[in-house]
Amino acid sequence: MECLTFTYPAEKEVSKSSHVGVVGSGNLEVLMEPSVSGQAEAEVTTSLDGNREIWNCVLERFFQENPVAVHLEINDFGATPGVVRLRLLQALELAEEVE
Amino acid sequence: MVRIHASFTELSARERAENLLDTGSARELLGPFSHLKSPHLLKQGIVPQNDDGMIVMKGRFEGRDTVVIAMEGKFQGGGIGEISGAKFAAALQEVLNDNQAGHPVFPVIIMDTGGVRLQEANYGLLAIAEIQDLLVSIREYVPVIGLIPGKVGCFGGMSMTCSLFSYIIMTKEGRLTLNGPEVIEQEAGIEEWDSSDKAFTYRTIGGEHRVAQGLADVLTEDSREAVHQAVKNCMEKGIPVHRSTMVEEYRAKIDKAAPGNAVSKKAVPANAASENTRSENVAPGSEKNSAGLRGRVWFEALTEDAITGNLGSIGSVLCRDIILGNRTCRVLAVTADPHTIFPRTRKGEVGLQQGWELARLIRQAVEEDNDSPEKRALIAVVDVPSQAYGYLEEYHGIFLSCAASVNAYAMARHAGHPVITVIVGNAISGAFLAHGLQGSHMIALDDETITVHAMSKKSAARITKRSIEDMDKAADSVAAIAYDIHSFNCLGAVNTLLKFPDHDHPSEDDVRVMKEKIAEGIRESEANGNTLDYRLKTPNAPKYRALSIQVRRQMAEAWREK
Numbered sequence: 001m002e003c004l005t006f007t008y009p010a011e012k013e014v015s016k017s018s019h020v021g022v023v024g025s026g027n028l029e030v031l032m033e034p035s036v037s038g039q040a041e042a043e044v045t046t047s048l049d050g051n052r053e054i055w056n057c058v059l060e061r062f063f064q065e066n067p068v069a070v071h072l073e074i075n076d077f078g079a080t081p082g083v084v085r086l087r088l089l090q091a092l093e094l095a096e097e098v099e
Numbered sequence: 100m101v102r103i104h105a106s107f108t109e110l111s112a113r114e115r116a117e118n119l120l121d122t123g124s125a126r127e128l129l130g131p132f133s134h135l136k137s138p139h140l141l142k143q144g145i146v147p148q149n150d151d152g153m154i155v156m157k158g159r160f161e162g163r164d165t166v167v168i169a170m171e172g173k174f175q176g177g178g179i180g181e182i183s184g185a186k187f188a189a190a191l192q193e194v195l196n197d198n199q200a201g202h203p204v205f206p207v208i209i210m211d212t213g214g215v216r217l218q219e220a221n222y223g224l225l226a227i228a229e230i231q232d233l234l235v236s237i238r239e240y241v242p243v244i245g246l247i248p249g250k251v252g253c254f255g256g257m258s259m260t261c262s263l264f265s266y267i268i269m270t271k272e273g274r275l276t277l278n279g280p281e282v283i284e285q286e287a288g289i290e291e292w293d294s295s296d297k298a299f300t301y302r303t304i305g306g307e308h309r310v311a312q313g314l315a316d317v318l319t320e321d322s323r324e325a326v327h328q329a330v331k332n333c334m335e336k337g338i339p340v341h342r343s344t345m346v347e348e349y350r351a352k353i354d355k356a357a358p359g360n361a362v363s364k365k366a367v368p369a370n371a372a373s374e375n376t377r378s379e380n381v382a383p384g385s386e387k388n389s390a391g392l393r394g395r396v397w398f399e400a401l402t403e404d405a406i407t408g409n410l411g412s413i414g415s416v417l418c419r420d421i422i423l424g425n426r427t428c429r430v431l432a433v434t435a436d437p438h439t440i441f442p443r444t445r446k447g448e449v450g451l452q453q454g455w456e457l458a459r460l461i462r463q464a465v466e467e468d469n470d471s472p473e474k475r476a477l478i479a480v481v482d483v484p485s486q487a488y489g490y491l492e493e494y495h496g497i498f499l500s501c502a503a504s505v506n507a508y509a510m511a512r513h514a515g516h517p518v519i520t521v522i523v524g525n526a527i528s529g530a531f532l533a534h535g536l537q538g539s540h541m542i543a544l545d546d547e548t549i550t551v552h553a554m555s556k557k558s559a560a561r562i563t564k565r566s567i568e569d570m571d572k573a574a575d576s577v578a579a580i581a582y583d584i585h586s587f588n589c590l591g592a593v594n595t596l597l598k599f600p601d602h603d604h605p606s607e608d609d610v611r612v613m614k615e616k617i618a619e620g621i622r623e624s625e626a627n628g629n630t631l632d633y634r635l636k637t638p639n640a641p642k643y644r645a646l647s648i649q650v651r652r653q654m655a656e657a658w659r660e661k
Contacts, residue, residue: 024173
């Protein structure tokens with residue numbers, strides 16, 4: 001298990017918090033909450049060690065495309081980058097949903 | 100809107116709960132944004148989850164106030180840890196409070212769990228005992244409806260819990276049993292159960308068979324509409340006669356199930372033959388050093404001046420009444436019986452007969468004292484190596500037999516009987532849940548050979564895919580997964596640890612001290628209303644069960660929010 005943190009610049013806010021996924025085999029849990037710092041922050045706990053570079057690539061790309069000021073908490077149980085990206089987009093969709 | 104034929108089983112726990120409740124009525128309590136992650140998993144290098152795999156959702160079902168409690172089977176096999184167990188127990192406590200105050204709230208429980216989360220072992224056992232106690236109280240007010248939709252199923256201590264429900268609804272894919280096939284294969288050998296034979300497993304513990312044999316109530320197809328309808332039907336039926344109280348009926352059934360009268364495993368006579376050979380391999384008397392002996396020694400010592408003979412009707416359950424000070428007490432022990440008709444209980448395991456026999460003897464005391472202002476104290480002498488691991492046991496519902504004993508102990512306490520648990524030997528898993536963990540006061544011998552745990556090391560290693568060395572290392576940082584009595588004592592459930600010169604041969608003085616401590620325990624238990632609440636109030640509780648206490652407080656607050 002490894003705990004990683006990342007920060008990226010952000011431009012816009014989200015309307016609410018969102019939660020998707022489950023900490024099960026090949027899957028992950030994403031909690032997306034408005035960030036206090038105005039930056040995009042990610043706190044990753046992953047069962048697979050040694051993948052900091054890959055996490056950085058996936059998250060950097062995501063926040064370049066969607067510069068939202070959110071605090072992400074990710075609990076990962078061996079998800080592939082594709083699954084991670086899918087969950088991030090799902091979380092964002094829910095967080096930007098207007099009631 | 101309910102879509103016809105859309106699968107219920109395929110949904111996540113959260114989706115299942117939401118789907119069951121009336122549209123727009125669901126409100127999750129202590130959801131992921133409460134950030135209740137298990138620190139015990141983190142310490143062991145296992146990634147936690149923000150709801151700890153337990154979903155509590157309050158809302159309405161067909162207009163009635165309902166709470167759905169659902170386990171997420173995809174996270175750590177739906178296992179019960181400290182936080183998830185506390186969420187479950189705390190929600191039930193609120194259900195009970197509301198019902199007692201005259202506001203009916205219906206609990207619907209969606210089971211998808213392997214039982215105790217082995218990485219938090221004894222926390223899970225304690226939580227399950229508390230959950231079971233609450234269920235016995237709640238079902239006097241409203242029916243408790245359980246649902247096993249399938250994927251993981253319902254195993255371990257939670258299968259016993261499930262047997263306390265008023266109704267059990269299953270799909271074909273749902274499985275219900277105490278010891279899973281892998282554990283039986285590990286403990287009893289591949290001849291007993293080949294866990295790779297999935298068809299055989301489903302034929303035995305699958306929903307279709309469980310409903311056919313009457314160990315579950317309703318078989319439903321896996322569609323949201325059908326599941327909804329099944330829950331509705333059960334809710335409308337009201338409170339039934341609970342299976343776990345039907346002592347005479349099930350004792351008769353179990354007697355018929357004994358090997359010889361039993362169903363042959365695969366309709367191949369060779370199997371029956373091998374079963375017989377196995378029972379002859381261990382000659383009576385060779386059990387001298389086996390588990391259960393310490394329990395017998397202490398039982399005999401405590402009941403030397405008994406006012407009754409042995410009241411147990413099978414060799415493995417010992418029971419006598421004694422006078423302690425001016426109190427009548429019923430002393431109960433489960434011990435080894437080399438002549439038992441169920442070979443898998445030869446070493447003092449709690450099996451099909453033992454659970455029901457304990458239930459009979461406890462309920463007898465409750466009935467006899469019904470009109471008396473002074474209720475007999477029940478003394479559970481604990482030296483149990485495990486529940487019985489066997490095919491027959493699972494086939495005929497050992498989980499129900501254990502639940503019968505849990506139910507009897509809990510009902511006795513609710514009727515005013517103090518239950519004093521005296522741990523003199525091993526206290527393992529389902530056997531400890533059935534005999535000991537419903538105690539309102541606990542005394543244990545301070546003895547390094549005593550083991551308290553949810554599963555044997557070998558099986559636990561196999562199930563959690565870790566080496567025994569790794570597990571021992573993890574136990575250094577998480578007291579709940581250690582196997583020794585001192586670590587168990589940390590968790591707050593034990594009131595008194597006693598050390599004597601020779602725990603296998605107690606002297607007259609030792610027995611006198613033990614009796615004094617039991618008498619003290621009876622007084623303390625009565626002062627606490629004979630509840631299990633004491634466990635969160637002992638000196639160790641604030642440190643070692645801080646999360647159990649915190650979750651209860653947070654749940655009580657969240658429950659009342661609108």
